[in-house]
Amino acid sequence: DTGVSQDPRHKITKRGQNVTFRCDPISEHNRLYWYRQTLGQGPEFLTYFQNEAQLEKSRLLSDRFSAERPKGSFSTLEIQRTEQGDSAMYLCASSKQGNQPQHFGDGTRLSIL
């Protein structure tokens, strides 16, 4: 069990640029989740996949955000035309199907200049 891996750990970019984050879940986990955490708050749910199917998206996920999990393994989260308010920690988690806890990666911290 190598844990959930996220890349990059930190991303600094200028407002208006596009960014893409990657998440590699624990290998036998078929569910994958994205959360966003701003300073002083708990994580907030963005979206989740079961295998390659994206089954739910939060209203927090504006049309500038897109997530994919093309082969049911790793996932990417892309933010287009970044804004100051996108600055946050983006956390990925994975779990097995059923009543199983979610295991989190170390996150990608995004800073918008």
Added chain:
Amino acid sequence: AQSVTQPDIHITVSEGASLELRCNYSYGATPYLFWYVQSPGQGLQLLLKYFSGDTLVQGIKGFEAEFKRSQSSFNLRKPSVHWSDAAEYFCAVDLRENKLVFGAGTILRVKS
């Protein structure tokens, strides 16, 4: 409104003292319940979980939590705190909707 409340933003305890972190939820049904810990700049580590059964659950690092249905609470406890326990602690609920709802967190400081 449905929510998860952690009433204490900061708690400071002396090393070796006991600890209790509070968590209350306001949902009609009993959710699945979790406690996670987060060190600065890191992701969340699962401490313990409650799905059903025995209302006192044991977790890692000497932590335990008790589910009290009548109080809609799931408080985290540790009998003797170590300096390495300093971190931020999050209570979370799963309404069987395949997503976690988190409280705002409690920052634990440990005095030596």
